[in-house]
Amino acid sequence: MTEPTRPGEPVDPVEDLLRATLEHRAQEPVWRASLVTDAVRAARTPAVRRVPPVVAWLSAAAAVVVLGVGATAVARDGGTVTTPGGPGPATPVPTGASSGPSAPGSSGPGSGAPDVEYASCAQARAELNGATAEPHNRAMTMDPLYTGPGSGDWVSGGRGGTATGSAVVTGTVGPAGSPTEDPAFATALADLDLALDGRRFAYMNVGADLIVVNVVRGVDEKGARALVRSCTPPGADVRTQLVDRSQTELEALYAEVSARAPQEFPDLSGAWIDTDTNRVLLGATTTPTRAQVRWVQEQWGPAVAVADLTTQRVVVP
Amino acid sequence: MERFEEFAHARGPAFLRLGYLLTGDRHLAEDLVQAALVDVYRGWSKVVASDRPEAYARRVLVNTWLGWRRRASSRERPFGPDDVATVASSAPVGRAGADVAPDFAGDLAARDAMWHLLATLPPRGRAVLVLRFYEDADDATIASVLGIGESAVRSTAARALLRLRAGLAAAPAEREALS
Numbered sequence: 001m002t003e004p005t006r007p008g009e010p011v012d013p014v015e016d017l018l019r020a021t022l023e024h025r026a027q028e029p030v031w032r033a034s035l036v037t038d039a040v041r042a043a044r045t046p047a048v049r050r051v052p053p054v055v056a057w058l059s060a061a062a063a064v065v066v067l068g069v070g071a072t073a074v075a076r077d078g079g080t081v082t083t084p085g086g087p088g089p090a091t092p093v094p095t096g097a098s099s100g101p102s103a104p105g106s107s108g109p110g111s112g113a114p115d116v117e118y119a120s121c122a123q124a125r126a127e128l129n130g131a132t133a134e135p136h137n138r139a140m141t142m143d144p145l146y147t148g149p150g151s152g153d154w155v156s157g158g159r160g161g162t163a164t165g166s167a168v169v170t171g172t173v174g175p176a177g178s179p180t181e182d183p184a185f186a187t188a189l190a191d192l193d194l195a196l197d198g199r200r201f202a203y204m205n206v207g208a209d210l211i212v213v214n215v216v217r218g219v220d221e222k223g224a225r226a227l228v229r230s231c232t233p234p235g236a237d238v239r240t241q242l243v244d245r246s247q248t249e250l251e252a253l254y255a256e257v258s259a260r261a262p263q264e265f266p267d268l269s270g271a272w273i274d275t276d277t278n279r280v281l282l283g284a285t286t287t288p289t290r291a292q293v294r295w296v297q298e299q300w301g302p303a304v305a306v307a308d309l310t311t312q313r314v315v316v317p
Numbered sequence: 318m319e320r321f322e323e324f325a326h327a328r329g330p331a332f333l334r335l336g337y338l339l340t341g342d343r344h345l346a347e348d349l350v351q352a353a354l355v356d357v358y359r360g361w362s363k364v365v366a367s368d369r370p371e372a373y374a375r376r377v378l379v380n381t382w383l384g385w386r387r388r389a390s391s392r393e394r395p396f397g398p399d400d401v402a403t404v405a406s407s408a409p410v411g412r413a414g415a416d417v418a419p420d421f422a423g424d425l426a427a428r429d430a431m432w433h434l435l436a437t438l439p440p441r442g443r444a445v446l447v448l449r450f451y452e453d454a455d456d457a458t459i460a461s462v463l464g465i466g467e468s469a470v471r472s473t474a475a476r477a478l479l480r481l482r483a484g485l486a487a488a489p490a491e492r493e494a495l496s
Binding site: 014015016018021022023024025026028029031032033035036038040042043092157217244290301302 | 320321325328329330333334336337338343346347350351354355358359405424427431432435446447450451453478481482485486
């Protein structure tokens, strides 16, 4: 019987192929953060037990008997009883206490506090940011950090920002006739940018006529979503998604990675902020070793990834 | 104490990749990761107390999948040896230039054949190979994850590799790529 190759022994071609196949295939699945929130929600929801048909029938019969006895008693006391339909299986009635609490930060049905709505963008901005309406006078500038996929994005300058990050709206230069050419749209978009400033960051994909507002996880997510709804430019398709790192954090991370990574990566091309995936990417001009990738993982976790520039793919640990 | 959400977001992608290599199906891998995370969440206080939440979660994930496979409702439809041979013989393009340049098409075909052969392995054999050759886990770790002895890990791995060798030997294109 063939024993697998042990460390230090010559590489077996079949094992080598197996390793390459697994490494290659492992690149395929795409992580969705909603897998965690959905799992938490499922774990907190009381399990629904499947009731055998015989038990269900007996329960229904018992309910009919109880209803009949109760109606008789009420009629004897002179009361009025109305019965919806004839006798039959009992219908479950929601009690209002059957569903468990949902995941923190989630929105939608069953999330606890009601959704917030604001009459106007200015009101939302005032309540959420404590900000007053200001004229938007920032010029669009090229993001010097972003050279990755979709490079050529344009970034509006922030006003400083706070611990949770500054507002940044980016977007690829749209085709002729795109909404960006409409001054009203641009003004409304600038208002949205201003409203988010200092709290969260956002970027838009004009090519797909879609604005994605990235809300930093842990902030007032419902408030942020309400603000986005109130400040959305007319006719724009705006969606929100949760991210782990603010623009400020990404920029700090970028500086740290740029300073420390060259000692581990002699063939480093550079680093850049990938706003699409909310992380910093390290570009290697040669295929990185597993040890290098693991070093990155140990240093910064999922906030930093290594891009193999020879294959144009992000290497996963 | 590390929060469950932080742990799940940090290690979730790695679990998803492992789940995909075990199941061979992206959607099934997502279901698997979610089911495993639900279990981990329910026992989170114990998981954190064990000081090795990642090892615990990996064990839950692998064993959840093995549990699914033991049921008759498994959704995976493995390829047979004939399918592998078909894939292998139809894929090599540009093989004539293999002596002067890397044969990417041949590599692709070989990896494809290997992937389909993996799907034909018994669940435990596949799990052992994935843990050993992807996760770089040693025999003791694999034994701990699967709840079996180290000798069982070695024999399972050897049998699984033997099946892979036999399957590849049956496909001429892959035999050529490996030589």
